[in-house]
Amino acid sequence: MPRVPPQQQLSTNMKEIKKGAWSPEEDQKLKYYIMRYGIWNWSQMPKFAGLSRTGKSCRLRWMNYLRPDVKRGPFTMEEVEIVIKMYQELGNRWSAIAARLPGRTDNEIKNFFHTHLKKHFGVKNDASMKSTYKARSNKKVLKKTKENEMTNVEKGSPNGCNSSENSNITWEENQMMDVSMNCYNVVDQPIINTEINPVILESNPETGGVATCQFEYTHPCTIFDCSSFDSFDQYFDMSSTWIDDVLWDA
DNA sequence: AATCCCACCAACCGCCACCTC
DNA sequence: CGAGGTGGCGGTTGGTGGGAT
Known part of the structure; x- marks a missing residue:
């Protein structure tokens, strides 16, 4: 059947x-x-x-x-380092990588890798990957902070x-x-x-x-x-x- | 100001391993 | 041992928002 x-x-x-x-x-x-x-x-x-x-x-x-216990927000440099290291060790075993990053889900790591790291793999070394991420991450944190400031004022539902x-x-x-x-x-x-x-x-x-x-x-x-x-x-x-x-x- | 393009990410899909009967 | 059910995993898609033109 x-x-x-x-x-x-x-x-x-x-x-x-x-x-x-x-x-x-x-x-x-x-x-x-x-x-x-x-x-x-x-x-x-x-x-x-x-x-x-x-x-x-x-x-x-x-x-x-x-x-x-799900952790939100941008990845820290430590987390990025772990993702890179673990990817080199384990490949695309996202759940295994997620196990090393408490609070991060396999889906989140997978998305993060595809958007931030994939294009760099095999093209640039770790240092350049991290520096690229750092620049983007700072930009994102600034943006998020601004959003939160706006949110605190505008959202009023009890x-x-x-x-x-x-x-x-x-x-x-x-x-x-x-x-x-x-x-x-x-x-x-x-x-x-x-x-x-x-x-x-x-x-x-x-x-x-x-x-x-x-x-x-x-x-x-x-x-x-x-x-x-x-x-x-x-x-x-x-x-x-x-x-x-x-x-x-x- | 309008449109286009692209990055991001939540969610879906298909497959597989494991468990139970 | 095999069939069926369930959960987990990884690949992919589609909606959205923001930046570029």
């Missing part, structure tokens, strides 16, 4: 698989779900998190952008999200969401350490009651009757509305 691609598997369950840039709401849903229930199964997760995305897409978004028509979300907006979620957990107790180390689950919280299950908070479908809460979506809608109310009132 031919293998069924994950997209097709999901399309039977989901009305429509969304592609392209992630909206702030989608980010918040994914982040909130993982913070609350951990990572248990990427392919099933979008369904329970109320996301019309493939598991792969969710995983990528989490790994490359939403994960709390929940930190830019409520403009643009559906793309910035890193700064995501960080604001982190702050929001830390302050206003919908559960009675704070979620201990999950901001740094989300729980990796061994079972589906949907099934509940499994001995090896490590999640700290009960999945909405086990709190309530599954017929009334058959997805995380409904629960999230209730919770986020509550969060929004608190934040706007504050």
Whole structure:
């Protein structure tokens, strides 16, 4: 029997698989779900998190952008040196290189290499590569600083999200969401350490009651009757509305 | 001021390795 | 042992913004 691609598997369950840039709401849903229930199964997760995305897409978004320990901003000279050194050692094994650069993702390193370093490889030596990067990097930092100054003045949304028509979300907006979620957990107790180390689950919280299950908070479908809460979506809608109310009132 | 070009980067795609049954 | 499911990896694409003309 031919293998069924994950997209097709999901399309039977989901009305429509969304592609392209992630909206702030989608980010918040994914982040909130993982913070609350951990990572248990990427392919099933979008369904329970109320996301019309493939598991792969969710995983990528989490790994490359939403994960709390992801480091943003320009590469430091030390990081550039490591990338160059590791590339010479390992070649295009980006994940292996990323393992040597805490906070940097393989995707980010790959992009960085293709945009900054690739053209230099085999043409120029390391010193010239680094000097070229340094000049560009300084220019970029200056630009970013200027942007941030502008941003601090112009952005005024109480929940930190830019409520403009643009559906793309910035890193700064995501960080604001982190702050929001830390302050206003919908559960009675704070979620201990999950901001740094989300729980990796061994079972589906949907099934509940499994001995090896490590999640700290009960999945909405086990709190309530599954017929009334058959997805995380409904629960999230209730919770986020509550969060929004608190934040706007504050 | 308008248009074009290019750099950047988030996200997608296809493939493969590993695991489970 | 083989089939199927899942996650991870690397290559590539497409949208966007900024600089050049």
